[in-house]
Amino acid sequence: xxxxxQAINTHLEAEFHASHSYLSMSIWLRxxxxxxxxxxxxxxxxxxxxxxxxxxxxxxxxxxxVILPTIQSPQRSWDSTQALFDQVLVMEKAVTxxxxxxxxxxxxxxxxxxxxxxDWFVEEQIQEEAEARFVLQRxxxxxxxxxxxxxxxxxxxxxxxxxxxxxxxxxxxxxxGGGAA
Numbered sequence: 001x002x003x004x005x006q007a008i009n010t011h012l013e014a015e016f017h018a019s020h021s022y023l024s025m026s027i028w029l030r031x032x033x034x035x036x037x038x039x040x041x042x043x044x045x046x047x048x049x050x051x052x053x054x055x056x057x058x059x060x061x062x063x064x065x066v067i068l069p070t071i072q073s074p075q076r077s078w079d080s081t082q083a084l085f086d087q088v089l090v091m092e093k094a095v096t097x098x099x100x101x102x103x104x105x106x107x108x109x110x111x112x113x114x115x116x117x118x119d120w121f122v123e124e125q126i127q128e129e130a131e132a133r134f135v136l137q138r139x140x141x142x143x144x145x146x147x148x149x150x151x152x153x154x155x156x157x158x159x160x161x162x163x164x165x166x167x168x169x170x171x172x173x174x175x176x177g178g179g180a181a
Contacts, residue, residue: 040156103118
């Protein structure tokens, strides 16, 4: 399992980098008085840290070594909210690719416990990418219309912006509570 352990430790960098980046995005959005988007990105930051913790727990439960990565300072500003969410989608796709690599390694090594642990991440990444695409589509529709951007921000603040995406994820996940953990 050593190659898989090394790969999981490498993947931790992607999760922690996403967490730091999303925190930076939250700060930038808050500075722009987009409280709904800022809150959403702060929650995403905490989620990504939770994803890393989940993998750390797996390594510890399997009596494998955890190597915490050094994380570079993330980008600090964006040209627009849409540019910020363009980056979110790129990052989520990179995390998905990394998880797919881990899954391939786990299957090749016959590590059923790792495959079972990664099943959750595969489903989670479907949700993460769907959310990012949905937000980008809404931002493209809003275009340069400040009122539309503020309305979308308010929908994030009151929790209604992603309701349809979360319902779809709930159906995909078997009708349970759905949503990202």
